[in-house]
Amino acid sequence: MCTRVGIIGASGFVGGELLRILLSHPHVEVRVATSREFKGEYVFRVHPHLRGKTMLKFVEPNIDLISKECDYVFLAVPHGQSLHLVPKLLEVGLKVLDLSADYRLKDPEAYVKWYDWKEPHPYPDLLKKAVYGLPEIHREEIRNADLVAVPGCMSTAGILSLLPLVKHDLIETSRIVIDVKIGSSGAGAHAPRLDLHSYRTYVIRPYEVTEHRHIAEIEQELSLVAGKPVQVAFTPHAVDVVRGILATSHSWAKRPLTEPDLWKAFRSTYGNEPFIRIAKDKTGLHRYPDIKYVIGSNYCDVGFEIDSRTGRIVTFAAIDNLMKGAAGQAVQCMNIMLKIDEKTGLDMTPLFPV
Ligand SMILES: NC(=O)c1ccc[n+]([C@@H]2O[C@H](COP(=O)([O-])OP(=O)(O)OC[C@H]3O[C@@H](n4cnc5c(N)ncnc54)[C@H](OP(=O)(O)O)[C@@H]3O)[C@@H](O)[C@H]2O)c1
Missing domain, CATH: 3.40.50.720 (NAD(P)-binding Rossmann-like Domain)
Structure with missing residues (x-):
């Protein structure tokens, strides 16, 4: 039925x-x-x-x-x-x-x-x-929810870029910077003047540099996972694409970390997740997540790098803001509530080239 x-x-x-x-x-x-x-x-x-x-x-x-x-x-x-x-x-x-x-x-x-x-x-x-509708954190509660609050698009990318590090207690939780690039569809179909084509084309524009609303839900969810307060500094940039979000997160390791440490954290967090792909290659053209390879799909591509000179960990998450950042995630939650395969209706391959 x-x-x-x-x-x-x-x-x-x-x-x-x-x-x-x-x-x-x-x-x-x-x-x-x-x-x-x-x-x-x-x-x-x-x-x-x-x-x-x-x-x-x-x-x-x-x-x-x-x-x-x-x-x-x-x-x-x-x-x-x-x-x-x-x-x-x-x-x-x-x-x-x-x-x-x-x-x-x-x-x-x-x-x-x-x-x-x-x-x-x-x-x-x-x-x-209300259950926060991010299956990677709240899958069991979503199953029996009557009301799901589907996460914000940039919050989804920000949280998923950092989840393995916070979950495995690998980083300082008071020193995290999330830098986000977002396409124009994030502003909706009734967008204000600065999102009109003439203003938006050719743009890489920082906005709401220190006070964006998505900070609140990112801190709420990462604090829940960490079991202690997590503070993030967050700055979005409007860029000249229609769809897509790339979150580049900078954090500092609590102890010297190796690549296998990060592989272990990412694999154990995301190994069974139907919509998370780890994009981390040492060679080839495409070594890190890029919005170009998730557009039209519900995938979130995540990746990482260690800056051993400074102790910095750089992590990434790329999503289509209208899919894993909104409608795709909402349907994923509905599938969970209906107790059917999470991928039902969502198993589309990204469009390429776009
Ligand atoms: N765009 C994204 O990437 C994205 C990602 C994640 C979450 N979201 C969130 O999703 C929501 C929709 O975003 P959007 O980008 O689709 O916005 P949008 O393109 O501006 O569409 C808004 C829709 O809401 C309807 N609407 C407005 N006021 C209403 C009211 N009082 N009662 C009933 N319908 C009303 C509008 O239709 P009528 O005025 O004709 O009724 C329109 O269909 C927002 O809360 C946004 O923050 C957006």
Whole structure:
């Protein structure tokens, strides 16, 4: 039997990517796709790559309709917009995967600090129930979750670049720098002026250099794994690509480390992970992760190098922000909740060349 799903915010970039995956998913039927702006319009008129794949039309978000038509619902709306929708969707018995930031931070006060909200998170009990949807850390909790808070795209890359080091207690946890490059689709389909083509082309532009919101969830999750506070310095850069995130993380070893130490940590953390590939070659053209080789797939390519002169460890994670950074990760979580093979509907090879 097919699982019936709905997507709130289906006209955006993440909504479009959810449709691309879910319309070909063998265990799923997409029943509802919402857009207020495009209500009544065929989905393929907004997402032309889906022409011939569906005759679905956008409808306005309506909880009664979604509760009647769907078992699972994905929220691909801006942060702040999921906040009050999520409790209503849970109340009518739906399983909810929220791709906004509204249920990612466990501390209700953190929402005020990082998301400029006027008051603490209004649903602290739901924050406790929400599971952070990163299978590489929370697979068992995701299995039985009603509400999954799907991680941010840059947070996913940042966390996965460092997880083996933190898990195996190999680095100083107060001295970590994450440098991120991100493509323009990360800003969504309603992007501000600086993400218009004329401004974005040819750009390598640092932004939100010391205060990006994803710091909060990266520190939350790495601290949980470490069992003690982890502090990260994080700086993103807008670059001239449409899709893709590369996180380059710099940390300092607690003791002199060798390559076999790092291989051991990476293999034991990621050896059985269906979407993590270790890209670390001594020879050849492609020695480290590169966004060019993950685009269109749910893979996260990770890699590492030791700077023995300074004691620095350099680690990498490359993802497609719309896949492992958003829609792909959300579907991976749904597969886990449905207790089916995690790779179902997601086993696509990256596009090359792009
Ligand atoms: N882009 C990425 O790489 C990425 C990665 C990870 C997570 N995310 C997160 O995923 C969410 C969606 O991102 P996006 O890039 O797809 O944004 P987007 O392209 O701007 O799309 C936003 C969607 O939300 C809908 N929407 C806006 N306000 C709404 C409301 N009050 N009620 C119902 N629908 C509403 C919009 O449609 P209508 O206005 O027509 O209803 C549109 O379909 C955001 O929270 C974002 O932070 C994005």
